[in-house]
Amino acid sequence: MGPPGTRAVTYFFIRPCGLFERFVMSRIGNPFAALVSRLQRARVEDQSIAPRTRPQPAPTPSETTPARPTTFSPTSLDAAHTARVGFNQADRLRASLFSMFRPAAAPTAAPTAATSAAAAAGNTQTVTASAAPNAAIRDFQTTTSTIAITEDLKTTGVRVDVNIAHSYASDLVVKLRSPEGREVLLRNREGGRGTGTVSFTANPTDFNGVSTKGNWTLVVEDRAGGDVGTLRNWSLALTGTRPAPEPPPATGGRTVTQTATPNASIRDFQTTTSTIAINDDLKTTGVRVDVNIAHTYASDLVVKLRSPQGQEVTLRNREGGRGNGTVSFTANPSDFNGTDAKGEWTLIVEDRERGDVGTLRSWSLSVTGTDRTPPPAPPRPTPPPDNSPLLLGNPSNAVPDVRQENNYLIVRDQFTASYNRADAKPNWVAWHTDRSHLGREGRGKFDENSTDNQLPEGWRRVTTFDYTGSGYDRGHHLPSADRTASREANNGTFLMTNVLPQAPDNNQGPWERMERYVRDQIRQNDMEAYTIMGSYGEVGRIPGQGGDANIAIPERVWKVVVLIPRGDNDLERINRDTQVIAVDMPNRQGIRNDNWEDYRVSVADIERATNMRFFTNLPPEVQAALREKGR
Structure with a gap:
């Protein structure tokens, strides 16, 4: 009606x-x-x-x-x-x-060609699918479920219906990931305590234009402790149009043509050559040669073409008798099909008799072919073994070469670092922690043994006494509390190459609470952590004893933590859903009571601030996903 x-x-x-x-x-x-x-x-x-x-x-x-x-x-x-x-x-x-x-209808814009074609062909359709994983949602972990779509449509609309049992709705972040890796936020910690059921429908438009075909993944992240739940079921309805079939490629690919006008003399019993360079990397499917020669006896001549690989094909073999003074012809040799077109092609003119001479005026070469597939990327270097501090990559490409004194790689028993001689502190320190590192050993102390005497000869070696009276804590990169399984391991964290000037309100406030949170994840959830910490910017220098220590006081401190369940083959187990924590805090007083989570950022944010690159030992698609995480 x-x-x-x-x-x-x-x-x-x-x-x-x-x-x-x-x-x-x-x-x-x-x-x-x-x-x-x-x-x-x-x-x-x-x-x-x-x-x-x-x-x-x-x-x-x-x-x-x-x-x-x-x-x-x-x-x-x-x-x-x-x-x-x-x-x-x-x-x-x-x-x-x-x-x-009837009221006058409002004028409507003419449908676009794509819309008209879709309507005419009746190719708009909706594909629906559902999953009932009944998967557990645990504190501070990510739960995923996948629906595979086999229809290849160009997406014009998405509907997602989600049914979750959870005792605190605001713990949850829910996302949808398309087959090509695009993630869209569907629900972001909404609903407070809720009713015990988190059921909702979302219609994100961010996927419009992508292909429906492939695995669509629902990602549920529990961002708080104390409440757990279950991803009961979810459904996905994708509306789209079937892409128009691509036209078949043109037979033979594309054609490159070059011309040369050597005007070179052709003398009795001698050989004259001319070269044309083809710069396009094609697999040859056809060759055409047009030759223009002035000569008083055509049958004196043998004309050949030589490919860049040295293959010679005869184009003309002493044909034409006396002729009319001009030898012009076209040849289409098929002998070169399948060879590389790139390089120098040579026309060869041999005069086999005496009494008549001439000139190679000009010639042209047309090579038809298909672009070659680029060679595969070289394999990544073999990564270090499991639990190595640099398993995920070396973010500044530090090397143990004294010529790179401000990005000098040092390897110690408990950590690996990039040391900066000019700043008298590390650029970053990396380490690995699991439950085997956590025990009951008490905290050590800074003393005369804290000086790192393994630094190169001639470098100023910072001592614990250089910090005395500076107003800054001797801030650990690798925390003392991360190495409590033995006295020796704990002492290893007190080396001055593991230390930076850290404001007390930062070090003893939100920074310490963040460190404790990571250890709790390791202890309580049997996780292991790959951590890298560093600093950037400068607000001053600590002169130290004798006034020559010249220790740079950083403006900000940052940390990136990758948490995975304890196990083996860690690189293979890290994927785009792996938990990542990234923080960037001001190194100043007045923040002692701040919540450390207020300083969470993405890994990409830290990369932009430090000009470093993280996760380089991971597959590119995993690198890209983890760089956007951390918040």
Whole structure:
């Protein structure tokens, strides 16, 4: 049923003549009286030709079309009559009267070619699928479920229905990832305690234009402790259009043409050559050679073409007799098909007789071929073994070369670092921690043994006493509390090459709480952590004893932590859903009571601030995903 105006007019068209027509005439006035009268007469005339057919039953709701069509297509009163005599008088008058009553339609833009083609071909369709993983959602972990779509459509709409049981809705972040890796946030820690069920529908538009084909992944992250749940089920409805088939590639690929005009002399019993360079890396599928020679006896000549690989093919072999003074011909040798087109092609003209000479005026070479597939990327270097501090990569490409004194790689028993001689502190320190590193050993102390005497000869070696009276803590990169399994391991964290000047409110406030949070994950959830910490910027220097220590005081400190369940083959187990923590804090007083999570950033943010690159030993798609995580 359409708007009231449309319904009244439609009713008027199908009602038998009588009181209603007179009522309409009384309402619309004399200008339409003649038209209504003609409509009545036309009905009588039309009905005299054939009896009216029985009215059809009203369509069911599922069959009902929109109430107000954009164009009017009148239906004949009598199908038999229309079949015999065409569109009848009553039809034409009814259409005229309808256009007077109907409100003018707003102008609409012409459909785009893509829309028109889709409508014409009827290729818009919706694909639905569902999954019921009943997967556990645990504190501070990520739960995923995948639906595979086999239909290859260009997405125009997405609907996701999610059903989760969880005792605290605001713990959850829910995302949808497309087959090509695009992630879209569906729900971000909403709903407070909730009702125990987190059910919602989302219609993200961010996937419009991507292919539907492949694995779609629902990602559920639990960002807080104390409440757990279950990903019961979810469904996915993808609407899209089937892409138009790509045209077949042109036979033979593309053609490259080059010309040379050597005007080189051709002498008796000598060989004349000319070269054309092809710079395109093609696999040859066809060759055309056009040659223009001036010579007084054509049969003296043998003409050949040599490929960049040295293959020679004869194009002309002492043909033509005396000729007319010009030897011009075209050759299409197939012998070069499949060879590399790139390089120097050589035309060779041999004069096999005496008494006649000539000139190689010009020649052209057209090579048709397909672009070669680029060679595979060289294999990544063999990564270090599991639990190595640099398993995931060396973010600044530090090397143990004293010529790179401000990015000098040092390897110690408990950590690996990039040391900066000019700043007298590390650029970064990396380490690995699991439950085997955590025990009951007490905290050690800074003393004369804290000086790192393994630094190169001639370098100023910072001592613990250089920090005395500076107002800054001797801030550990690798925390002492991360190495409590033995006295020796704990002492290894007190080397001054593991230390930076850290503001007390930073070091003893949010920074310490963040370190404790990571250790809790390792202890309570049997995780292992790959951590790298560093600093950037400068707000001053600590002169140290004797005034020559010159230790740079950083403006900010940062940390990147990758947490995975404890196990083996760590590189293979790290994927785009792996938990990552990244923080970037100001190194100043006044933040002791701040929440460390307020300083969470993405790994990419730290990369931009430090000009470093993380996760380089991971596959590119995993690198890209983890760089956007950390918040």
